[in-house]
Amino acid sequence: xxxxxxxxxxxxxxxxxxxxxxxxxxxxxxxxxxxxxxxxxxxxxxxxxxxxxxxxxxxxxxxxxxxxxxxxxxxxxxxxxxxxxxxxxxxxxxxxxxxxxxxxxxxxxxxxxxxxxxxxxxxxxxxxxxxxxxxxxxxxxxxxxxxxxxxxxxxxxxxxxxxxxxxxxxxxxxxxxxxxxxxxxxxxxxxxxxxxxxxxxxxxxxxxxxxxxxxxxxxxxxxxxxxxxxxxxxxxxxxxxxxxxxxxxxxxxxxxxxxxxxxxxxxxxxxxxxxxxxxxxxxxxxxxxxxxxxxxxxxxxxxxxxxxxxxxxxxxxxxxxxxxxxxxxxxxxxxxxxxxxxxxxxxxxxxxxxxxxxxxxxxxxxxxxxxxxxxxxxxxxxxxxxxxxxxxxxxxxxxxxxxxxxxxxxxxxxxxxx
Numbered sequence: 001x002x003x004x005x006x007x008x009x010x011x012x013x014x015x016x017x018x019x020x021x022x023x024x025x026x027x028x029x030x031x032x033x034x035x036x037x038x039x040x041x042x043x044x045x046x047x048x049x050x051x052x053x054x055x056x057x058x059x060x061x062x063x064x065x066x067x068x069x070x071x072x073x074x075x076x077x078x079x080x081x082x083x084x085x086x087x088x089x090x091x092x093x094x095x096x097x098x099x100x101x102x103x104x105x106x107x108x109x110x111x112x113x114x115x116x117x118x119x120x121x122x123x124x125x126x127x128x129x130x131x132x133x134x135x136x137x138x139x140x141x142x143x144x145x146x147x148x149x150x151x152x153x154x155x156x157x158x159x160x161x162x163x164x165x166x167x168x169x170x171x172x173x174x175x176x177x178x179x180x181x182x183x184x185x186x187x188x189x190x191x192x193x194x195x196x197x198x199x200x201x202x203x204x205x206x207x208x209x210x211x212x213x214x215x216x217x218x219x220x221x222x223x224x225x226x227x228x229x230x231x232x233x234x235x236x237x238x239x240x241x242x243x244x245x246x247x248x249x250x251x252x253x254x255x256x257x258x259x260x261x262x263x264x265x266x267x268x269x270x271x272x273x274x275x276x277x278x279x280x281x282x283x284x285x286x287x288x289x290x291x292x293x294x295x296x297x298x299x300x301x302x303x304x305x306x307x308x309x310x311x312x313x314x315x316x317x318x319x320x321x322x323x324x325x326x327x328x329x330x331x332x333x334x335x336x337x338x339x340x341x342x343x344x345x346x347x348x349x350x351x352x353x354x355x356x357x358x359x360x361x362x363x364x365x366x367x368x369x370x371x372x373x374x375x376x377x378x379x380x381x382x383x384x385x386x387x388x389x390x391x392x393x394x395x396x397x398x399x400x401x402x403x404x405x406x407x408x409x410x411x412x413x414x415x416x417x418x
Contacts, residue, residue: 002032002035002037005035005036007037008037008038009037009038009039009040010032010037010038010039010040011039011040011041011042012039012040012041012042013041013042013043014041014042014043014058014062015041015043015044015055015058015059015062016058016059016061016062016065016066017041018039018041019059019062020059020062020065020066022056022059022062022373022374022377023335023377023378023380023381025055025059025062026050026056026059026338026374026378027050027331027334027335027338029047029049029050029055030050030334030338031330031334033047033048033049033050041055041058043058044058050338051341051345056370056374057370077188078188078189078205081188081189081205081207082205084207084208085105085106085107085207086105086106086107086108086186086188086207086209087105087188088105090156091108091111092108092179092181092182093114093117093118093152093155093175093176094110094111094114094115094117094118094176094182094212095108095109095110095111095114095115095181095209095210095212096108096109096110096111097109107207107209107210108181108186108209108210109210110210110212114155115212117144117149118176118182118212118213119212119213121140121144121173121176121177122176122177122182122213122217122218122221124139124140124143125137125140125177125221125224126217126220126221126224129143134224136228137170137173137174137177137228138170140168140173141168141169141170141172141173142168144166144168144173145166145167145168147166148165148166149166149168150165150166151166151167151168151169151172152172152175153172154166177221177225178222178225180218181209182211182212182213182218183211183213183214183215183217183218183219184208184209184210184211184215185206185207185208185209186206186207186208186209187204187205187206187207188204188205188207189203189204189205190204240256240257240264240266240289241289241293241296241297242255242257242266242289242292242293242296243256243257246266246292248268248269248270248271248282248284249284250268250282250283250284251268251270251282251284253268253269253270253282254269255267255268255269255287256269257289260286263288263289263290264288264289264290265286265287265288265289266286266287266289266292267284267286267287268282268284270282271283271284271286304406304409304410305406305410307403307406307407310402310403310406311399311403314394314399314402314403315399317394318392318394318395318399321392321393321394322392325388325389325392328385328388328389329389331385332382332385332386332389335378335381335382335385336382338374338378339375339378339379339382342371342374342375342378343375345371346368346371346372346375349364349367349368349371350368352364353365353368
């Protein structure tokens with residue numbers, strides 16, 4: 001709404017409701033004010049400049065409070081895990097929370113209806129079905145879907161599911177097979193913050209929880225999973241030239257290669273999913289690999305033979321990549337302007353400090369400290385944005401290298417034919 005200029009004013013309860021990141025706060029306020037939008041906060045009144053001293057102070061307080069809240073929260077969670085209690089608001093599939101007399105979560109307890117599904121998954125995967133045949137993860141997902149067993153997501157309050165009810169996907173089954181919690185071990189602090197980066201194993205905190213399956217079965221499942229993964233790599237029957245590159249023209253989903261009869265085809269993952277027939281899926285037909293691969297390859301060869309057209313398309317792609325960086329460039333320009341303003345402000349305060357005494361000197365010293373903090377934060381964000389803006393794949397050098405490579409390929413092709 002702000003970008004469309006549908007807004008005359010923005011009103012927030014407090015400054016920290018607008019942003020708790022001081023740089024983001026200053027940039028946002030500056031851009032909105034320049035767009036002619038009035039900004040009001042209940043704790044400071046109307047904000048008329050990004051350099052408003054009360055705005056800056058409240059911004060720093062909000063940022064500091066966010067850090068303190070996170071630190072206190074993490075300390076409390078870690079202490080709770082070290083005391084042998086589980087942490088978190090959502091129990092894994094197959095469990096529910098066990099609470100103390102005050103209603104606080106202590107551990108997990110088995111939710112028997114879901115636990116029966118967990119045991120069934122491990123039985124099919126490790127020991128086999130009623131005929132003794134081990135089922136793959138995909139086959140397990142299909143069988144659970146055929147049985148219309150509610151998925152883990154459907155059992156969560158407020159979860160908005162996009163697929164039809166009871167349709168399990170491969171990832172949901174894989175999580176059940178891989179999670180050690182089902183063998184009685186729950187771990188806290190495995191990842192660094194909200195990232196996917198793992199901490200060293202010695203920093204993990206282990207909490208014992210009720211086991212749904214025995215340790216031997218869980219370890220057998222992990223070995224089976226490793227064998228299946230290695231077998232899938234060895235069992236590839238064809239090198240798919242366009243693997244991971246094709247998209248379905250009907251629904252936009254990715255396409256994968258596979259043998260059907262005597263020939264290799266590319267087919268839409270939705271049309272070829274393991275639930276086809278159980279739910280609505282894409283009706284796109286398969287495409288013969290030996291037809292589309294030759295067609296795509298001929299297009300690439302023709303493109304490499306036409307250097308002006310190759311360069312034109314590369315320049316178009318370069319422009320599209322650069323356009324995605326425009327918001328970052330705008331933010332970088334704003335921050336660079338704020339850095340200049342902070343430098344001027346620091347010089348003025350420094351000159352005034354030479355003459356100031358008493359309470360005036362103390363006030364100016366505090367102002368200088370605030371300017372220094374703001375300046376350091378702006379410089380840090382400037383360096384981050386500069387690195388992001390400078391990371392461009394289709395640089396002029398990269399385009400020149402691609403054109404030179406195309407010319408070398410043509411020369412080599414002519415020599416080969418001669």
